[in-house]
Amino acid sequence: MARKLDQIELNMLHEIADLHQIPDGAYNIRLNGESAGRNSTENITIESKTDKPGINIIIKPGTKNEACHIPVMLSESGITEVVYNDFFIGEDADVVIVAGCGIHNCGTDLSEHDGVHTFHVGKNAHVRYVEKHYGEGDGLGQNVLNPTTVVYIEEGGRMEMETTQIKGVDSTVRETTARLADGASLEIREKIMTHGKQVAKTNFTVDLDGEGSSANVVSRSVARDESTQKFVSCIRGNNVCTGHSECDAIIMDNASVSASPDLDANNVEASLIHEAAIGKIAGDQIIKLRTLGLTEAEAEEQIIAGFLK
Amino acid sequence: MLELRNISYLVDDENGRNEIINDVSLDIREKFVAITGPNGSGKSTLAKLIAGILKPTSGRIILDGTDITDLNIDERARLGISFAFQQPIKFKGITVRDIISLASGKKLPLNVVCDYLSQVGLCARDYVDREINDSLSGGELKRIEIATIMARGTKLSIFDEPEAGIDLWSFQNLIQVFDSLREKTDGSIIVISHQERILNIADKVILLADGKVGSFGEAGEIIPSLANGVTDVCSKIPGQGEQTIG
Numbered sequence: 162m163a164r165k166l167d168q169i170e171l172n173m174l175h176e177i178a179d180l181h182q183i184p185d186g187a188y189n190i191r192l193n194g195e196s197a198g199r200n201s202t203e204n205i206t207i208e209s210k211t212d213k214p215g216i217n218i219i220i221k222p223g224t225k226n227e228a229c230h231i232p233v234m235l236s237e238s239g240i241t242e243v244v245y246n247d248f249f250i251g252e253d254a255d256v257v258i259v260a261g262c263g264i265h266n267c268g269t270d271l272s273e274h275d276g277v278h279t280f281h282v283g284k285n286a287h288v289r290y291v292e293k294h295y296g297e298g299d300g301l302g303q304n305v306l307n308p309t310t311v312v313y314i315e316e317g318g319r320m321e322m323e324t325t326q327i328k329g330v331d332s333t334v335r336e337t338t339a340r341l342a343d344g345a346s347l348e349i350r351e352k353i354m355t356h357g358k359q360v361a362k363t364n365f366t367v368d369l370d371g372e373g374s375s376a377n378v379v380s381r382s383v384a385r386d387e388s389t390q391k392f393v394s395c396i397r398g399n400n401v402c403t404g405h406s407e408c409d410a411i412i413m414d415n416a417s418v419s420a421s422p423d424l425d426a427n428n429v430e431a432s433l434i435h436e437a438a439i440g441k442i443a444g445d446q447i448i449k450l451r452t453l454g455l456t457e458a459e460a461e462e463q464i465i466a467g468f469l470k
Numbered sequence: 471m472l473e474l475r476n477i478s479y480l481v482d483d484e485n486g487r488n489e490i491i492n493d494v495s496l497d498i499r500e501k502f503v504a505i506t507g508p509n510g511s512g513k514s515t516l517a518k519l520i521a522g523i524l525k526p527t528s529g530r531i532i533l534d535g536t537d538i539t540d541l542n543i544d545e546r547a548r549l550g551i552s553f554a555f556q557q558p559i560k561f562k563g564i565t566v567r568d569i570i571s572l573a574s575g576k577k578l579p580l581n582v583v584c585d586y587l588s589q590v591g592l593c594a595r596d597y598v599d600r601e602i603n604d605s606l607s608g609g610e611l612k613r614i615e616i617a618t619i620m621a622r623g624t625k626l627s628i629f630d631e632p633e634a635g636i637d638l639w640s641f642q643n644l645i646q647v648f649d650s651l652r653e654k655t656d657g658s659i660i661v662i663s664h665q666e667r668i669l670n671i672a673d674k675v676i677l678l679a680d681g682k683v684g685s686f687g688e689a690g691e692i693i694p695s696l697a698n699g700v701t702d703v704c705s706k707i708p709g710q711g712e713q714t715i716g
């Protein structure tokens with residue numbers, strides 16, 4: 162362990178990983194571009210890459226009910242980094258991986274973390290991947306996070322990915338690509354809230370190559386103030402498969418949201434659906450909560466909190 | 471308790487000015503008052519005027535001596551008015567437990583939430599964490615709406631057709647719910663209903679016809695008149711009243 166975490170860092174750890182302290186089990190904490198602690202377990206090995214910044218996380222076949230935490234924190238202003246993390250999830254394993262990036266930027270410089278995460282999900286393995294993004298700081302420096310996620314799922318494998326970005330990230334471009342083999346399934350749930358002049362772009366590209374493969378991409382977002390969001394989901398059905406993508410957004414103030422579906426069916430048995438709904442908070446929902454005694458502002462807050470829950 | 475003084479509500483539509491509520495004056499002091507009348511007679515509009523969702527074109531609304539005409543929806547709610555909608559509102563992500571807690575104004579322990587749900591005949595365990603969205607049936611939404619008003623426990627509760635969508639088998643339970651509400655309250659309950667069995671348990675029945683109070687009296691006096699076609703819906707549609715066949 163390089164050094165003890167201070168209060169700001171512990172607070173970020175809580176926001177991005179729901180952790181109050183250094184976790185049990187396998188973990189790797191990256192702080193200001195350096196390792197601040199690592200632990201491998203019998204079934205989960207974490208090792209540094211030798212050719213570029215980043216780590217390999219190797220999970221033994223058959224590993225059940227284990228979790229691995231890999232939080233990244235930037236607490237100094239002006240750090241920009243690109244990190245490559247590769248996950249190898251063995252056959253029949255069933256694990257939870259909690260990643261997350263927190264930026265505390267009190268300076269005037271840009272802080273940027275671009276993480277490239279590649280998942281190799283083995284046959285019949287199941288992984289739940291939880292990723293949270295959080296920025297804070299009272300400086301003028303920009304907080305930028307550009308996560309790239311590349312997913313390969315082998316026969317019968319299953320991945321659930323939950324990504325959340327609620328606060329403090331000025332600019333984000335999220336790229337997610339996935340390729341699924343026979344019987345594989347992928348479920349992505351994204352939650353985003355943008356404020357001020359923030360910009361968030363999300364691109365999903367899923368190739369359903371395998372027979373009986375399926376993907377479900379669901380995005381719920383709230384755009385406030387002058388912020389802008391762009392959601393593009395491209396699902397290619399290359400076999401007998403089912404794909405569904407959904408973008409549900411609330412716009413407020415002078416914000417803007419755009420959602421573009423891109424469905425390619427390359428097989429007659431491919432069934433692909435896209436749904437998008439963008440609009441302001443329903444007036445009758447506000448009225449209902451006001452009849453329960455909430456003010457208009459309190460009602461809005463409850464509606465948004467529920468929507469992003 | 472609640473006094474309406476010369477309340478009118480006008481809207482401008484394609485037929486010109488339309489009096490949805492026409493000079494209604496009422497003094498409600500009884501514990502349990504039912505409002506009935508044909509479809510389109512203005513019952514829901516009157517309830518929305520009392521809850522503050524609509525503002526009267528003219529007239530005053532007095533609650534326990536306080537003029538509330540100029541108060542907005544949430545100010546009236548905090549003064550003790552509750553309103554169960556004819557068509558319950560759906561949300562995304564807000565659960566049954568959330569809404570009942572919001573209604574009561576505090577975070578309720580699970581057993582208290584469950585207790586409200588059981589009273590309206592819902593098996594609590596199956597419902598507390600359900601979202602209030604399209605996945606709930608019409609009857610389930612109506613029952614949750616009633617539970618929400620019970621959790622508020624205010625001095626004036628207005629229910630707009632609470633029986634709609636509730637199956638016959640459960641109807642007796644619904645009557646019990648209103649009986650026990652009446653026991654507990656020291657205020658008033660107003661129920662808008664088309665059901666004779668609900669009108670029968672009311673202290674007074676108001677018959678609304680064409681935006682006006684047709685009659686206001688004991689259930690025993692009002693109900694027989696309903697059968698005599700006093701409440702002819704067609705008289706409201708322009709031109710239809712004059713039509714004669716044969």
Ligand SMILES: Nc1ncnc2c1ncn2[C@@H]1O[C@H](COP(=O)(O)OP(=O)(O)OP(=O)(O)O)[C@@H](O)[C@H]1O
Nearest residue numbers: 481483490507508509510511512513514515516556
């Ligand atoms: N904003 C509006 N503009 C025009 N007409 C309206 C408006 N609001 C209500 N109305 C009309 O006013 C009348 C009364 O409506 P209201 O919903 O109060 O009836 P109701 O007595 O509750 O009927 P029901 O038994 O069907 O629930 C109806 O004819 C309706 O079409």
Ligand SMILES: [Mg+2]
Nearest residue numbers: 513514515556
């Ligand atoms: Mg009505």
